[in-house]
Amino acid sequence: MRTVKVTLGDRSYSIKIGNKLIPNLGKECRRLKLGHRCALVTDRKVGPIYSNTAMFSLRNAGFDPIEIRVPAGEKSKNLNIIHASYDKLAKHKLERSSFIVALGGGVVGDMAGFLAASYLRGIDFIQAPTTLLSQVDSSVGGKVGVNLKAGKNLVGAFYQPRLVLCDLDTIKTLPKRELRAGLAEVIKYGIIKDSKLFKRLESKMSDILTIDSKEMSYIIARSCQIKATVVEQDETESGLRAILNYGHTIGHALEAISNYGKFLHGEAISIGQVAASKISRDLLGLSQLEVDRIEALFTAAGLPTKIHLSKNEIKKLLAAMKLDKKVSKGKVKFVLTNSIGKSSFGIECPEAIIKGSLE
Ligand SMILES: NC(=O)c1ccc[n+]([C@@H]2O[C@H](COP(=O)([O-])OP(=O)(O)OC[C@H]3O[C@@H](n4cnc5c(N)ncnc54)[C@H](O)[C@@H]3O)[C@@H](O)[C@H]2O)c1
Numbered sequence: 001m002r003t004v005k006v007t008l009g010d011r012s013y014s015i016k017i018g019n020k021l022i023p024n025l026g027k028e029c030r031r032l033k034l035g036h037r038c039a040l041v042t043d044r045k046v047g048p049i050y051s052n053t054a055m056f057s058l059r060n061a062g063f064d065p066i067e068i069r070v071p072a073g074e075k076s077k078n079l080n081i082i083h084a085s086y087d088k089l090a091k092h093k094l095e096r097s098s099f100i101v102a103l104g105g106g107v108v109g110d111m112a113g114f115l116a117a118s119y120l121r122g123i124d125f126i127q128a129p130t131t132l133l134s135q136v137d138s139s140v141g142g143k144v145g146v147n148l149k150a151g152k153n154l155v156g157a158f159y160q161p162r163l164v165l166c167d168l169d170t171i172k173t174l175p176k177r178e179l180r181a182g183l184a185e186v187i188k189y190g191i192i193k194d195s196k197l198f199k200r201l202e203s204k205m206s207d208i209l210t211i212d213s214k215e216m217s218y219i220i221a222r223s224c225q226i227k228a229t230v231v232e233q234d235e236t237e238s239g240l241r242a243i244l245n246y247g248h249t250i251g252h253a254l255e256a257i258s259n260y261g262k263f264l265h266g267e268a269i270s271i272g273q274v275a276a277s278k279i280s281r282d283l284l285g286l287s288q289l290e291v292d293r294i295e296a297l298f299t300a301a302g303l304p305t306k307i308h309l310s311k312n313e314i315k316k317l318l319a320a321m322k323l324d325k326k327v328s329k330g331k332v333k334f335v336l337t338n339s340i341g342k343s344s345f346g347i348e349c350p351e352a353i354i355k356g357s358l359e
Protein backbone atom coordinates (compact mmCIF):
# COMPACT_ATOMS: atom_id res chain seq x y z
CA MET A 1 0.00 0.00 0.00
CA ARG A 2 1.18 3.54 -0.74
CA THR A 3 0.37 6.52 1.44
CA VAL A 4 0.44 10.18 0.37
CA LYS A 5 0.17 12.86 3.05
CA VAL A 6 -1.67 16.11 2.55
CA THR A 7 -0.18 18.58 5.02
CA LEU A 8 -2.59 21.35 5.96
CA GLY A 9 -2.01 21.94 9.67
CA ASP A 10 -4.84 20.53 11.80
CA ARG A 11 -6.71 19.61 8.61
CA SER A 12 -3.95 17.25 7.42
CA TYR A 13 -4.87 13.77 6.16
CA SER A 14 -3.59 10.66 4.43
CA ILE A 15 -4.48 9.26 1.04
CA LYS A 16 -4.07 5.48 1.08
CA ILE A 17 -3.73 3.67 -2.23
CA GLY A 18 -3.90 -0.11 -2.39
CA ASN A 19 -6.01 -3.25 -2.72
CA LYS A 20 -8.81 -4.38 -0.38
CA LEU A 21 -9.30 -0.97 1.23
CA ILE A 22 -13.12 -1.06 1.13
CA PRO A 23 -13.24 -4.31 3.13
CA ASN A 24 -11.04 -2.46 5.66
CA LEU A 25 -13.09 0.75 5.70
CA GLY A 26 -14.39 0.13 9.23
CA LYS A 27 -10.92 -0.52 10.65
CA GLU A 28 -9.57 2.63 9.01
CA CYS A 29 -12.42 4.69 10.50
CA ARG A 30 -11.76 3.25 13.96
CA ARG A 31 -8.16 4.40 13.73
CA LEU A 32 -9.42 7.96 13.38
CA LYS A 33 -11.53 7.57 16.53
CA LEU A 34 -14.69 8.67 14.74
CA GLY A 35 -18.11 8.75 16.43
CA HIS A 36 -20.51 5.80 16.51
CA ARG A 37 -23.19 6.84 14.01
CA CYS A 38 -22.44 7.41 10.35
CA ALA A 39 -23.89 7.56 6.84
CA LEU A 40 -22.50 5.89 3.75
CA VAL A 41 -23.42 7.86 0.63
CA THR A 42 -23.25 6.00 -2.67
CA ASP A 43 -24.99 5.82 -6.04
CA ARG A 44 -27.18 3.29 -7.79
CA LYS A 45 -24.35 1.84 -9.87
CA VAL A 46 -21.62 1.68 -7.23
CA GLY A 47 -23.95 0.70 -4.36
CA PRO A 48 -24.97 -2.71 -5.75
CA ILE A 49 -21.28 -3.66 -6.23
CA TYR A 50 -19.55 -2.27 -3.11
CA SER A 51 -22.06 -1.10 -0.54
CA ASN A 52 -22.58 -4.46 1.22
CA THR A 53 -18.85 -4.87 1.80
CA ALA A 54 -18.51 -1.31 3.05
CA MET A 55 -21.55 -1.47 5.36
CA PHE A 56 -20.45 -4.85 6.74
CA SER A 57 -16.97 -3.50 7.41
CA LEU A 58 -18.37 -0.46 9.24
CA ARG A 59 -20.73 -2.57 11.38
CA ASN A 60 -17.99 -5.07 12.11
CA ALA A 61 -15.82 -2.25 13.44
CA GLY A 62 -18.63 -1.23 15.81
CA PHE A 63 -20.21 1.65 13.87
CA ASP A 64 -23.91 2.22 13.28
CA PRO A 65 -24.25 3.20 9.60
CA ILE A 66 -27.19 4.09 7.36
CA GLU A 67 -26.93 4.06 3.61
CA ILE A 68 -28.01 6.94 1.40
CA ARG A 69 -28.22 5.83 -2.22
CA VAL A 70 -28.64 8.48 -4.92
CA PRO A 71 -29.14 8.12 -8.69
CA ALA A 72 -25.88 7.72 -10.63
CA GLY A 73 -24.62 10.71 -12.57
CA GLU A 74 -24.27 14.46 -12.49
CA LYS A 75 -27.98 15.05 -11.80
CA SER A 76 -27.41 13.95 -8.20
CA LYS A 77 -25.22 16.98 -7.52
CA ASN A 78 -28.19 19.18 -6.64
CA LEU A 79 -29.73 20.87 -3.64
CA ASN A 80 -32.89 18.71 -3.63
CA ILE A 81 -30.79 15.60 -3.02
CA ILE A 82 -28.85 17.47 -0.33
CA HIS A 83 -32.11 18.50 1.33
CA ALA A 84 -33.50 14.95 1.31
CA SER A 85 -30.18 13.65 2.67
CA TYR A 86 -30.17 16.17 5.58
CA ASP A 87 -33.53 14.70 6.65
CA LYS A 88 -32.09 11.17 6.58
CA LEU A 89 -29.08 12.26 8.66
CA ALA A 90 -31.36 13.92 11.21
CA LYS A 91 -33.69 10.88 11.35
CA HIS A 92 -30.70 8.63 12.09
CA LYS A 93 -29.67 11.16 14.75
CA LEU A 94 -26.25 11.94 13.38
CA GLU A 95 -24.48 14.30 15.78
CA ARG A 96 -21.34 16.44 15.74
CA SER A 97 -19.08 13.44 16.30
CA SER A 98 -20.75 11.41 13.52
CA PHE A 99 -19.30 11.07 10.04
CA ILE A 100 -20.10 10.56 6.38
CA VAL A 101 -18.38 8.18 3.96
CA ALA A 102 -18.53 8.98 0.23
CA LEU A 103 -18.37 5.72 -1.73
CA GLY A 104 -18.42 6.47 -5.45
CA GLY A 105 -17.04 8.72 -8.14
CA GLY A 106 -16.63 12.47 -8.14
CA VAL A 107 -20.37 13.07 -8.15
CA VAL A 108 -20.88 11.22 -4.86
CA GLY A 109 -17.67 12.72 -3.41
CA ASP A 110 -18.62 16.31 -4.23
CA MET A 111 -22.21 15.92 -3.06
CA ALA A 112 -21.50 13.90 0.11
CA GLY A 113 -18.60 16.24 0.92
CA PHE A 114 -20.93 19.24 0.76
CA LEU A 115 -23.45 17.38 2.91
CA ALA A 116 -20.72 16.78 5.51
CA ALA A 117 -19.43 20.35 5.29
CA SER A 118 -22.84 21.87 5.96
CA TYR A 119 -24.68 19.43 8.26
CA LEU A 120 -24.38 20.66 11.87
CA ARG A 121 -21.83 23.20 10.52
CA GLY A 122 -19.52 20.37 9.54
CA ILE A 123 -19.02 16.72 10.50
CA ASP A 124 -16.16 14.37 9.64
CA PHE A 125 -15.95 13.04 6.14
CA ILE A 126 -14.12 10.09 4.52
CA GLN A 127 -13.60 9.74 0.79
CA ALA A 128 -13.67 6.25 -0.75
CA PRO A 129 -13.37 7.18 -4.44
CA THR A 130 -14.20 4.47 -6.98
CA THR A 131 -13.39 6.10 -10.35
CA LEU A 132 -9.91 6.88 -11.60
CA LEU A 133 -10.91 10.54 -11.92
CA SER A 134 -12.06 10.73 -8.32
CA GLN A 135 -8.98 8.86 -7.04
CA VAL A 136 -6.51 11.19 -8.74
CA ASP A 137 -8.44 14.43 -8.62
CA SER A 138 -11.81 15.14 -7.02
CA SER A 139 -11.32 13.29 -3.71
CA VAL A 140 -8.14 15.23 -2.95
CA GLY A 141 -7.99 18.92 -2.15
CA GLY A 142 -11.24 19.64 -0.40
CA LYS A 143 -13.44 21.18 -3.07
CA VAL A 144 -16.99 19.98 -2.46
CA GLY A 145 -20.27 21.21 -3.85
CA VAL A 146 -23.32 20.87 -6.05
CA ASN A 147 -24.67 22.43 -9.23
CA LEU A 148 -27.34 25.06 -9.81
CA LYS A 149 -29.43 25.47 -12.98
CA ALA A 150 -27.19 28.45 -13.69
CA GLY A 151 -24.02 26.39 -13.76
CA LYS A 152 -21.82 23.64 -12.36
CA ASN A 153 -20.35 23.69 -8.84
CA LEU A 154 -21.86 27.10 -8.01
CA VAL A 155 -22.67 26.13 -4.42
CA GLY A 156 -19.93 24.59 -2.32
CA ALA A 157 -17.12 24.84 0.16
CA PHE A 158 -13.50 24.06 0.77
CA TYR A 159 -13.78 21.17 3.19
CA GLN A 160 -11.01 18.61 3.60
CA PRO A 161 -11.74 14.92 4.25
CA ARG A 162 -10.20 13.13 7.25
CA LEU A 163 -8.97 10.28 5.04
CA VAL A 164 -9.01 9.19 1.40
CA LEU A 165 -9.07 5.45 0.61
CA CYS A 166 -8.29 4.67 -3.04
CA ASP A 167 -9.13 0.99 -3.41
CA LEU A 168 -7.45 -0.17 -6.64
CA ASP A 169 -9.85 -3.12 -6.89
CA THR A 170 -12.75 -0.77 -7.68
CA ILE A 171 -11.12 0.37 -10.92
CA LYS A 172 -11.63 -3.14 -12.33
CA THR A 173 -15.41 -2.68 -12.58
CA LEU A 174 -15.20 0.83 -14.00
CA PRO A 175 -16.43 1.20 -17.61
CA LYS A 176 -13.41 1.55 -19.93
CA ARG A 177 -14.60 4.93 -21.18
CA GLU A 178 -14.55 6.24 -17.59
CA LEU A 179 -11.04 4.80 -17.10
CA ARG A 180 -9.78 6.65 -20.17
CA ALA A 181 -11.46 9.85 -19.01
CA GLY A 182 -9.62 9.61 -15.68
CA LEU A 183 -6.34 9.15 -17.53
CA ALA A 184 -6.79 12.62 -19.03
CA GLU A 185 -6.21 14.08 -15.54
CA VAL A 186 -3.21 11.79 -14.94
CA ILE A 187 -1.62 12.92 -18.22
CA LYS A 188 -2.33 16.50 -17.13
CA TYR A 189 -0.18 16.07 -13.99
CA GLY A 190 2.67 14.83 -16.19
CA ILE A 191 2.41 17.83 -18.49
CA ILE A 192 2.18 20.49 -15.79
CA LYS A 193 4.57 19.09 -13.20
CA ASP A 194 6.35 15.82 -13.91
CA SER A 195 8.16 14.83 -17.10
CA LYS A 196 9.10 11.49 -15.50
CA LEU A 197 5.42 10.61 -14.99
CA PHE A 198 4.75 11.67 -18.58
CA LYS A 199 7.51 9.35 -19.87
CA ARG A 200 6.23 6.47 -17.76
CA LEU A 201 2.75 6.98 -19.24
CA GLU A 202 4.28 6.92 -22.72
CA SER A 203 6.03 3.62 -22.10
CA LYS A 204 3.39 1.84 -19.97
CA MET A 205 0.07 2.89 -21.50
CA SER A 206 -0.91 -0.63 -22.55
CA ASP A 207 -0.31 -1.96 -18.99
CA ILE A 208 -2.33 0.91 -17.59
CA LEU A 209 -5.26 0.26 -19.93
CA THR A 210 -5.35 -3.35 -18.73
CA ILE A 211 -5.24 -2.10 -15.11
CA ASP A 212 -1.90 -3.53 -14.09
CA SER A 213 -1.83 -3.11 -10.30
CA LYS A 214 1.77 -1.92 -10.05
CA GLU A 215 1.35 0.74 -12.74
CA MET A 216 -2.05 1.90 -11.43
CA SER A 217 -0.70 2.23 -7.92
CA TYR A 218 2.27 4.28 -9.20
CA ILE A 219 0.27 6.68 -11.39
CA ILE A 220 -2.47 7.23 -8.80
CA ALA A 221 0.00 7.88 -5.98
CA ARG A 222 2.10 10.22 -8.12
CA SER A 223 -0.99 12.13 -9.27
CA CYS A 224 -2.22 12.52 -5.69
CA GLN A 225 1.23 13.65 -4.58
CA ILE A 226 1.32 16.36 -7.24
CA LYS A 227 -2.19 17.56 -6.41
CA ALA A 228 -1.37 17.49 -2.68
CA THR A 229 1.77 19.60 -3.17
CA VAL A 230 -0.18 22.19 -5.14
CA VAL A 231 -3.08 22.28 -2.65
CA GLU A 232 -0.66 22.59 0.29
CA GLN A 233 0.72 25.76 -1.25
CA ASP A 234 -2.62 27.24 -2.30
CA GLU A 235 -5.60 25.58 -0.63
CA THR A 236 -8.25 28.07 -1.73
CA GLU A 237 -7.05 28.78 -5.25
CA SER A 238 -5.70 32.29 -4.99
CA GLY A 239 -2.77 31.50 -7.29
CA LEU A 240 -0.80 28.32 -7.99
CA ARG A 241 -3.79 25.95 -7.73
CA ALA A 242 -4.84 27.38 -11.11
CA ILE A 243 -2.24 25.16 -12.84
CA LEU A 244 -4.55 22.21 -12.17
CA ASN A 245 -6.83 23.79 -14.76
CA TYR A 246 -4.45 23.07 -17.63
CA GLY A 247 -6.64 22.23 -20.64
CA HIS A 248 -9.76 23.12 -18.69
CA THR A 249 -10.40 26.60 -20.11
CA ILE A 250 -11.27 25.16 -23.51
CA GLY A 251 -12.42 21.83 -22.01
CA HIS A 252 -15.06 23.40 -19.75
CA ALA A 253 -16.29 25.56 -22.63
CA LEU A 254 -16.64 22.46 -24.84
CA GLU A 255 -18.65 20.74 -22.10
CA ALA A 256 -20.86 23.82 -21.74
CA ILE A 257 -21.64 24.28 -25.45
CA SER A 258 -22.48 20.60 -25.80
CA ASN A 259 -24.79 20.87 -22.76
CA TYR A 260 -22.68 18.41 -20.79
CA GLY A 261 -23.97 15.59 -23.00
CA LYS A 262 -21.53 14.70 -25.72
CA PHE A 263 -18.25 14.48 -23.83
CA LEU A 264 -17.16 13.10 -20.52
CA HIS A 265 -15.13 15.69 -18.63
CA GLY A 266 -11.90 13.78 -19.33
CA GLU A 267 -12.64 13.74 -23.06
CA ALA A 268 -13.32 17.48 -23.19
CA ILE A 269 -10.11 18.33 -21.32
CA SER A 270 -8.17 15.96 -23.54
CA ILE A 271 -9.12 18.13 -26.53
CA GLY A 272 -8.50 21.20 -24.32
CA GLN A 273 -5.01 20.06 -23.33
CA VAL A 274 -3.94 19.37 -26.90
CA ALA A 275 -5.23 22.82 -27.89
CA ALA A 276 -3.41 24.36 -24.89
CA SER A 277 -0.18 22.70 -26.02
CA LYS A 278 -0.55 24.37 -29.43
CA ILE A 279 -1.18 27.72 -27.74
CA SER A 280 1.92 27.01 -25.60
CA ARG A 281 3.93 26.47 -28.77
CA ASP A 282 2.70 29.76 -30.24
CA LEU A 283 3.11 31.86 -27.07
CA LEU A 284 5.83 30.18 -24.99
CA GLY A 285 7.90 28.33 -27.57
CA LEU A 286 6.97 24.77 -26.57
CA SER A 287 8.62 22.63 -29.24
CA GLN A 288 6.55 21.00 -32.00
CA LEU A 289 8.12 17.70 -30.94
CA GLU A 290 6.58 18.05 -27.47
CA VAL A 291 3.22 19.11 -28.92
CA ASP A 292 3.31 15.90 -30.97
CA ARG A 293 4.24 13.78 -27.93
CA ILE A 294 1.33 15.28 -25.98
CA GLU A 295 -1.13 14.57 -28.77
CA ALA A 296 0.23 11.03 -29.22
CA LEU A 297 -0.14 10.22 -25.52
CA PHE A 298 -3.82 11.24 -25.44
CA THR A 299 -4.37 9.18 -28.59
CA ALA A 300 -2.63 6.17 -27.00
CA ALA A 301 -5.00 6.51 -24.04
CA GLY A 302 -7.92 6.31 -26.47
CA LEU A 303 -8.97 9.92 -25.90
CA PRO A 304 -10.13 12.46 -28.50
CA THR A 305 -7.59 15.15 -29.39
CA LYS A 306 -9.48 17.32 -31.83
CA ILE A 307 -12.95 18.41 -32.71
CA HIS A 308 -14.44 19.86 -35.83
CA LEU A 309 -16.31 23.05 -34.99
CA SER A 310 -18.31 25.29 -37.34
CA LYS A 311 -17.67 29.05 -37.28
CA ASN A 312 -20.79 29.49 -35.20
CA GLU A 313 -19.69 26.82 -32.69
CA ILE A 314 -16.27 28.48 -32.33
CA LYS A 315 -18.08 31.73 -31.57
CA LYS A 316 -20.15 29.98 -28.91
CA LEU A 317 -17.02 28.33 -27.49
CA LEU A 318 -15.21 31.66 -27.13
CA ALA A 319 -18.29 33.16 -25.46
CA ALA A 320 -18.56 30.16 -23.09
CA MET A 321 -14.89 30.60 -22.09
CA LYS A 322 -15.69 34.13 -20.93
CA LEU A 323 -18.56 32.83 -18.76
CA ASP A 324 -16.36 30.36 -16.86
CA LYS A 325 -16.47 31.16 -13.16
CA LYS A 326 -12.67 31.38 -13.08
CA VAL A 327 -12.65 34.37 -15.42
CA SER A 328 -12.03 37.68 -13.69
CA LYS A 329 -12.91 41.10 -15.14
CA GLY A 330 -13.82 39.44 -18.44
CA LYS A 331 -10.23 38.28 -19.04
CA VAL A 332 -9.69 34.64 -19.91
CA LYS A 333 -6.38 33.43 -18.48
CA PHE A 334 -4.67 30.26 -19.70
CA VAL A 335 -2.43 27.72 -18.05
CA LEU A 336 0.29 26.87 -20.54
CA THR A 337 3.28 24.57 -20.62
CA ASN A 338 6.82 25.79 -21.16
CA SER A 339 8.06 22.24 -21.71
CA ILE A 340 6.60 18.88 -20.61
CA GLY A 341 6.74 18.94 -16.80
CA LYS A 342 6.74 22.74 -16.43
CA SER A 343 3.80 25.13 -16.56
CA SER A 344 2.84 28.79 -16.16
CA PHE A 345 -0.54 30.26 -15.33
CA GLY A 346 -2.42 33.52 -15.74
CA ILE A 347 -1.52 33.99 -19.40
CA GLU A 348 -3.80 35.97 -21.70
CA CYS A 349 -4.14 34.70 -25.22
CA PRO A 350 -5.23 36.52 -28.41
CA GLU A 351 -8.44 35.10 -29.91
CA ALA A 352 -6.76 34.30 -33.23
CA ILE A 353 -4.32 31.96 -31.47
CA ILE A 354 -7.13 30.21 -29.59
CA LYS A 355 -8.98 29.70 -32.88
CA GLY A 356 -5.76 28.46 -34.51
CA SER A 357 -5.28 25.88 -31.76
CA LEU A 358 -8.65 24.31 -32.60
CA GLU A 359 -8.06 23.97 -36.35
N1 LIG B 1 -13.98 18.38 -6.20
C1 LIG B 1 -13.09 18.45 -7.14
O1 LIG B 1 -11.97 18.95 -6.96
C2 LIG B 1 -13.43 17.89 -8.49
C3 LIG B 1 -12.41 17.71 -9.45
C4 LIG B 1 -12.74 17.11 -10.65
C5 LIG B 1 -14.05 16.71 -10.90
N2 LIG B 1 -15.01 16.91 -9.95
C6 LIG B 1 -16.41 16.46 -10.16
O2 LIG B 1 -16.40 15.06 -10.29
C7 LIG B 1 -17.55 14.66 -11.02
C8 LIG B 1 -17.15 13.60 -12.01
O3 LIG B 1 -16.65 12.49 -11.31
P1 LIG B 1 -16.50 11.07 -12.02
O4 LIG B 1 -15.85 11.23 -13.32
O5 LIG B 1 -15.91 10.18 -11.01
O6 LIG B 1 -18.02 10.70 -12.37
P2 LIG B 1 -19.18 9.91 -11.62
O7 LIG B 1 -19.12 10.03 -10.17
O8 LIG B 1 -20.43 10.30 -12.31
O9 LIG B 1 -18.85 8.38 -12.01
C9 LIG B 1 -18.89 8.00 -13.36
C10 LIG B 1 -19.83 6.79 -13.57
O10 LIG B 1 -19.16 5.61 -13.14
C11 LIG B 1 -19.95 4.89 -12.19
N3 LIG B 1 -18.99 4.26 -11.28
C12 LIG B 1 -18.23 4.87 -10.34
N4 LIG B 1 -17.36 4.01 -9.81
C13 LIG B 1 -17.56 2.83 -10.41
C14 LIG B 1 -16.96 1.54 -10.29
N5 LIG B 1 -15.92 1.34 -9.48
N6 LIG B 1 -17.45 0.53 -11.04
C15 LIG B 1 -18.47 0.75 -11.91
N7 LIG B 1 -19.07 1.95 -12.09
C16 LIG B 1 -18.62 2.97 -11.35
C17 LIG B 1 -20.83 5.94 -11.58
O11 LIG B 1 -22.00 5.38 -11.05
C18 LIG B 1 -21.11 6.84 -12.77
O12 LIG B 1 -22.15 6.29 -13.56
C19 LIG B 1 -18.09 15.92 -11.67
O13 LIG B 1 -19.28 16.29 -11.01
C20 LIG B 1 -17.01 16.96 -11.44
O14 LIG B 1 -17.52 18.26 -11.29
C21 LIG B 1 -14.71 17.48 -8.77
Ligand SMILES: [Zn+2]
Nearest residue numbers: 185248265269
Ligand atom coordinates in the same frame (compact mmCIF):
# COMPACT_ATOMS: atom_id res chain seq x y z
ZN1 LIG C 1 -10.64 18.14 -14.56
